[in-house]
Amino acid sequence: MQLAVLCAVCLLPGSLALPLPPEAGGMSEPQWEQVQSYLKIFYPYDSKTRDANSLRAKLKEMQKFFHLPITGILNSDIIKIIQKPRCGVPDVAEYSLFPNRPKWTSKVVTYRIITYTRDLPRFKVNQLVEKAFAMWSKEIPLQFKKIKTGIADIMIGFARGAHGDGSPFDGPGNILAHAFSPAPRLGGDAHFDEDERWTDGTSIGINFLFAVTHELGHSLGLGHSPDPKAVMYPTYEDRDAKDFKLSQDDIEGIQDLYGKRRD
Incomplete structure (x- = not known):
């Protein structure tokens, strides 16, 4: 009889659910899971850091980046940020695609548009x-x-889901685009x-000029600001x-990599 009662209790939904940690800040379990996924993608753990696996430390890192009060506790401000559409490149400076300040060494950088969207001619x-390229070249x-065939330094294209670079897209909303820093093959x-x-x-939608100018900043070697x-x-x-237009922060960042343009 006691065994039967115990088994019945075990089958009750949520009866053995573990309480959320203090870092969850009283938010719901789906929200806590959402922020954990967000931190894993955009604030990946650095094995050199002492408390690398601490979600509280990652929350603080995110709060610092977005100029929020640094508490290490989830709140509505963080929820609003993670629900915004964004670039798929992580925010942390230690991101593996940007070691040693990569940049193009040639004064002429080629690009090619290999696939187009059906939304625009x-x-x-x-x-x-x-x-977008003109905005950056004006400063450096x-x-x-542009080339029409062959392999360019910067290959530009539209794709759905998994598209061969190990970073699949996630459908409408959330991640809009991503780009790679200067390097051979996928680089740029x-x-x-x-x-x-x-x-x-x-019309209503994601302004492609805004997005492509941002991504080309990554293609030239800039991280997030x-x-x-x-x-x-x-x-x-x-x-x-x-x-x-580019902000003063964008201009200073790109000129720090390539120097000022001297006409």
Whole structure:
């Protein structure tokens, strides 16, 4: 009889669920699981750090990056941030794709658009990519040359789900795009999630110019900026397209890598 009662209790849903840790801040279990996944992707553990496996330490790191009160405890401000669409590149400076300040050594960097989105005409995608490159080249002594065939330094394309680089897209929302720092093969390449609705700013959707300018910053060697006004800020913000330009933080970052343009 006692064994039967015990078995019945064990089968009750949630009866043996472990309480959430203090770092959860009283949030729900789905929210806590969501933030753990977010931290794993965008604030990966550094084995050299003493408390590398501490979620509290990772929460503090995220709070510091986004200029939030550093408590190490989950709150509604963090929930709002993780629910925003964003770039798929991690925020931490120790990210493995950006060791030793990689940059292009050639003064002429080639690029090629290998796949297009169905949301925009090809000529419009070409125009916006060219405009994004022009924003960066205005500040540094690099020239960008488009090629139509062969392997370019920076390969640009749209894809869905798994697309051969080990970083699959996740469907509409959340991760919009990602890019790799200067290097052979995948290095410099920029990929955009075709499951998003892409726009040139004349309709509802993700403004492709904003996204491609950001990703090309990664393609040139920049990491994420904690400055909300910067193009290299990790989350997507819908801005006024007429006023869209590199911030002083973006300019100082890219010139720190390549120097100033001298016409």
